[in-house]
Amino acid sequence: MEKTVKPVKRIEGSLRVPSDKSVSHRSIILPSLAEGESVIKNFLKAGDTLTTLNVYRKLGVDIEEKDNVIYVKGKGLEGLKEPDDVLDMGNSGTTTRLTLGVLAGQNFFATLTGDDSLRKRPMKRVVDPLSEMGAKVDGRKEANNLPISIRGGKLKGISYFNSKMSAQVKSAILLAGLYAETPTEVVEPIVSRDHTEKMLNWMGANIEIDFMTDGYKVKISKTDRLKPIHINVPADPSSAAFFAAAASIVPKSEIILKDVMVNPTRDGFFRKLKEMGADIEYKNKRDEAGEIVADVIVKYNDLKGVKVVKEEVPSMIDELPLLAIVATQAEGETVITGAEELRVKESDRIKAIVENFKRLNLEIEELEDGMVIKGKQKVKGGVVDSYKDHRIAMGFAILGLVSEDGITIKDADCVYISYPDFFKHLEKVSK
Ligand code: S3P
Numbered sequence: 460m461e462k463t464v465k466p467v468k469r470i471e472g473s474l475r476v477p478s479d480k481s482v483s484h485r486s487i488i489l490p491s492l493a494e495g496e497s498v499i500k501n502f503l504k505a506g507d508t509l510t511t512l513n514v515y516r517k518l519g520v521d522i523e524e525k526d527n528v529i530y531v532k533g534k535g536l537e538g539l540k541e542p543d544d545v546l547d548m549g550n551s552g553t554t555t556r557l558t559l560g561v562l563a564g565q566n567f568f569a570t571l572t573g574d575d576s577l578r579k580r581p582m583k584r585v586v587d588p589l590s591e592m593g594a595k596v597d598g599r600k601e602a603n604n605l606p607i608s609i610r611g612g613k614l615k616g617i618s619y620f621n622s623k624m625s626a627q628v629k630s631a632i633l634l635a636g637l638y639a640e641t642p643t644e645v646v647e648p649i650v651s652r653d654h655t656e657k658m659l660n661w662m663g664a665n666i667e668i669d670f671m672t673d674g675y676k677v678k679i680s681k682t683d684r685l686k687p688i689h690i691n692v693p694a695d696p697s698s699a700a701f702f703a704a705a706a707s708i709v710p711k712s713e714i715i716l717k718d719v720m721v722n723p724t725r726d727g728f729f730r731k732l733k734e735m736g737a738d739i740e741y742k743n744k745r746d747e748a749g750e751i752v753a754d755v756i757v758k759y760n761d762l763k764g765v766k767v768v769k770e771e772v773p774s775m776i777d778e779l780p781l782l783a784i785v786a787t788q789a790e791g792e793t794v795i796t797g798a799e800e801l802r803v804k805e806s807d808r809i810k811a812i813v814e815n816f817k818r819l820n821l822e823i824e825e826l827e828d829g830m831v832i833k834g835k836q837k838v839k840g841g842v843v844d845s846y847k848d849h850r851i852a853m854g855f856a857i858l859g860l861v862s863e864d865g866i867t868i869k870d871a872d873c874v875y876i877s878y879p880d881f882f883k884h885l886e887k888v889s890k
Pocket of ligand 1: 480481482484553624625626627628630652776777800
């Protein structure tokens with residue numbers, strides 16, 4: 460499906476964007492291992508998270524939905540069953556990597572595959588530590604690419620330095636650590652999203668979280684049982700970011716984004732946007748099941764270019780393509796570095812941004828680990844490719860709002876992965 464986004468006069472209104480993708484994945488995976496029934500309200504029903512739901516059903520977990528509430532009847536840490544067939548992970552890196560961590564502790568065999576994008580994404584980052592812990596793993600390209608087969612079993616703990624600051628890698632190791640005979644430690648130079656360890660702690664795992672002066676450490680030890688939980692999933696800051704960006708670059712705009720999770724490991728984009736000069740206000744801040752949630756009000760303001768460095772990347776990793784798009788409307792240059800991880804997301808997101816900017820005659824310099832974006836550019840419009848990557852499709856839709864003739868996005872239906880109603884919502888707040 461192709462979608463054209465035309466220029467608008469302003470962005471105005473109020474939205475509750477869909478629920479957080481990272482928390483929704485974990486609200487199926489972790490409760491599947493608990494003893495008893497967990498209740499999940501506001502679960503994100505989108506491509507990636509429905510993949511997780513289907514995978515855990517195939518692993519023998521009874522997951523039901525009634526009146527928009529999901530009930531996960533946990534099987535206990537040892538209760539999953541060997542799947543009858545290959546598990547399809549669709550487009551979802553999170554499902555794949557976290558599930559490999561879970562399967563490392565199971566005494567059975569499973570094979571995982573995925574779509575064209577996922578089969579290209581690097582898996583050695585989880586395969587290596589899980590193999591070191593004792594899981595038997597093999598797959599294409601020396602076990603770096605799906606399909607990957609795993610036979611779990613007796614594990615031992617490891618000490619792992621998460622140099623890529625990948626929350627998926629950290630989570631996979633911690634989940635395997637629940638089963639290891641000796642303690643497992645993950646150290647990060649900068650804390651990556653911390654939903655897994657928070658949820659494990661809440662469910663009664665043997666876990667210690669330590670904010671050190673020069674980094675972050677999580678230690679997990681063999682756990683006999685996890686308690687079921689009740690979760691109300693807040694709105695996804697990564698989805699809210701698109702509308703915060705829209706209100707910041709379209710003159711006279713004002714938007715209210717409701718129930719947004721403002722976890723500091725996730726809100727880097729909002730902080731950076733503020734640094735650029737954006738008018739952002741947080742109202743009604745509250746604690747909901749261990750996460751801070753707020754209504755975020757964003758009004759149009761003049762923006763200036765900024766720098767993004769490696770230490771800032773983890774808390775805004777998924778929003779960097781959008782930041783590059785916003786930067787075209789700011790005064791002065793924006794320089795993003797230390798973001799080489801963007802090359803191994805649902806698409807090579809540096810290449811996707813650079814090639815689409817060229818299609819739109821916009822100035823950008825490609826760096827191995829980022830990009831340099833010229834400010835105050837006039838966007839005439841044209842046709843771009845989403846590379847079947849949801850965040851690229853939504854980012855260029857936002858740029859379309861400030862274009863002269865509109866931007867047409869190829870393969871725009873990929874927004875289904877995290878935000879099925881994205882274009883409907885965009886229309887609702889476009890004036
Ligand atoms: C995620 C972690 C991040 C992020 C992805 C979701 C998660 O990936 O980009 O969209 O839910 O753990 P990495 O762990 O590869 O940085």
